Amino acid sequence: MGRKNVNILIVILVSFFLLLAGCSSKSTENASSKDKADGAKTPDTFIYGIDGDPGNAVNVISTGDRYGLMEIKTIYSPLYMYNGKDNVEYFLAESMTASEDFLTYTAKLRKDVKWHDGEAFTADDVVYTYEQMLKEENGGWARSQLIFNNQPVKVEKVDDYTVKFTLPEVSMGAFEALGNIFIMPKHVYEGETNIANSPKNATPVGTGPYKFKEYKAGESVTFEANQDYFLGAPKIANVVYRIIMDANTATMALQKGEINAFAIQPSDATKFKDSKNVSLKPYDEGRVGYLAFNLSSKAVQSKEVRQAIAYSLNRDEINTASYVSSDYYVNAYSILPEKATYYTDNVEKFKTDTKKSKELLASAGASDLKLKLGFTANNPIQQKQAAVIQQNLQAAGITVELVGMDGTALSQKMQSVHTDFDMYLGGYIMGIDPDTFNSLFVTDSTANYMHYSNPKVDELFNQGRVEKDDAKREAIYEEIQQIIIEDAAFYPLVTNKRILAIDSRIKGIEEAGLVPVYTFEDMSKLSYE
Template identity: 40%
Template structure:
């Protein structure tokens, strides 16, 4: 399950920043921000010519800067490109958008009982796997039961949500107690997997090099070449109908300057940009820019597993040396592309409060608190990511001012994901990352609660109890007060330093029409079957 750690991972798939080659004519134009539907035409000249030169309506290429690796597990994938691959090949019962709208996909309804202890899922009629086998309630039960065997993310308190097949199209979800977040817990970050493929296997691992992939998503798997691309074909059995575009390609180009050249020469249809890459596309009718919020929270994590970070006073000193505005400005280059935040919740979440310990920079206090601690630290971030690298450089400079040397260590997406899942890992003292979670604050419990994934590897009984209490009441005013307390406690522990929320910018060829597909967190395109060319 991923909303999960959805992702602490590095959801760091923002492309490296570069300056483009070739002179595009610069024109003044208004930058659009906020909703995904707002767009901006971008740059004239050679890039315009290239952008329209090689598009074929039956093939769509998304340039990505990281490799998924040879193995995919649809139940545990937590890096951006693993999740994007899972999103193409599998489908959830339903998706809940940020505004609360429910898009039913495999399910046609999800109905709560009067006492709030049972949710009834009714599946759509005639569902099929990509191999033609029927998709039934047996697959739903198998998937959720498999998740409960490997994590506690579908637990309420000490007990799991259990499943019961009523008939081939109906599944009952039994809650051990009332849960305000149950509907979201059971929603779209669940990739339903085929029982007839995975039953009896030790796990849901799939070799992209050797295995036949059977899914229920908009696309079927065709080919993977390590370090080069993933190729998918439209699934004629997809519940929402065969996708408009026949072939989907995730082309792997880790170097941002090479990715930019490929995009400008017409070899790609979508590319994620960092702010310093945007200017070259402005005023070019061959491209369209989209600027939208994923609700992503970038953060600095102090690894309490490391011997250097055991002392709370020392951790406080590290945080007192930091300046979040300076770090974010270094990372994004312009304040138009981020908002500062002080809690683990994104600033636009209705439960967010900034009435927490902000750890405002105080260099003298930082020197005092760190004087007896380590003078050399290792900071991990995902390599080939200009944003994280610039964050790291800013932190390195700030800690240098209080007499602490920081070694920056870039690691791959796959290595980062593996490190993050290893409880007790003490290889790095500081870790940079970011996540996109759900809208309900209980979905963030997996970051800090020892009753869940506890991705930050920190245990506090009071925090555990408050998360449990917040999820157990449907009284929103009570929940507001509970989650304010949680935010304060997490901040006071000095294990985690949220930086705010950043916007995400993508550029597409001007003939790409994403309106029906919708721009969403993580995956970029919410409904891949509705992605099309104009």
């Protein structure tokens, strides 16, 4: 669903396009390599299998899909990555400091950064990037997170290595909102009137650990090490994102050593259980998978009906069927993942109670209820979720028709007012500060695909954004979580882990950092043993 279209938002409908595609890769053993002291060969190429094609043109303003963003992270750098209040990783900035009134933030920039073409990185590039992100016509994924009470942040150059951000009003989530945006080269793009479709996107110039080398449609994207990378030259000379649309083909390629990494399904984890060549690295992306209601549909506009459905569901059954092992998921109860600030599970959990469900349906006069459930047809996780949900609701006397759709079509349908289905399955990866979730639940917000509206929730989100006292702010967001779950327009199912299966020879994974969406926070730290 779209969170790279709102706030730092990476709302991702995890869709796996299982189209048959042959693996045209050569074995990594045959990849170019360098000599060890003992005469053995060490591969100098890291091949990451991906089940999507990022295309031949990416840019930091409008690129928003997972694999396009992985490419962006490989080529470009942000000022900093905000991973939590006590976990900020600085890249192009050395520091970001808030004023006492929280209206001004000052970024001090590194002075040792070069663009891939040799030009110096300066504050001009930062100001230019944020100005382009704020232009509505550019369709920037982060534009909404730079707007505060309908007014944009003001971005000014103080000197060549200092940038000042001035907010129109206090926003306690601003530190996160201002980060995680990748900086583009002003000297390359200046004068472009359509950044999203600029021919310059096909040959991107960044400051990141790797330089763009080659794109082959439907096959691969290749990068070469940036020896002048400001955090140190990458330890692996080449990186290839190899496009393998079929999960079985990719799994076989990994087993054969033809690729070095691939994000696998939980059902495939047993294939690598006893492998000496492949290690499994499950990690938390802060994703919340959910069942949501389409409140455009009259069938689910009654709160009693939605609560009845919630009491019919069995999270344990749904999640065990979908994720196989509790090693790969935890049950979700809140709109926030556990890693978010002010997360609480002190909410109504709707423990499975079929009798209560039937009583609520009777009270609402909703006998013989028939509903349609929308989901991504070729997503194996959602297939299993939908099947168990159908069984759960049948036990309460509710008939559910499963409506499988193409992932893109489902996403587009969710963004419109429609009655094609009454409920739908999805998932999002948002930010850390709870204010970044407001666009999902505030009335008429950009990613409020449920068409949910509760004036109290709107009011509380507005209060939480400006409240400086930490304890008071925590109480506000706890109440928000409680109200939304009690309203039962949104039923959290799961916080699942992404499972990276990776060549056991690859070292430096912890230093590189496993993070949401991008996989690695800094690929320059990866190496062969």
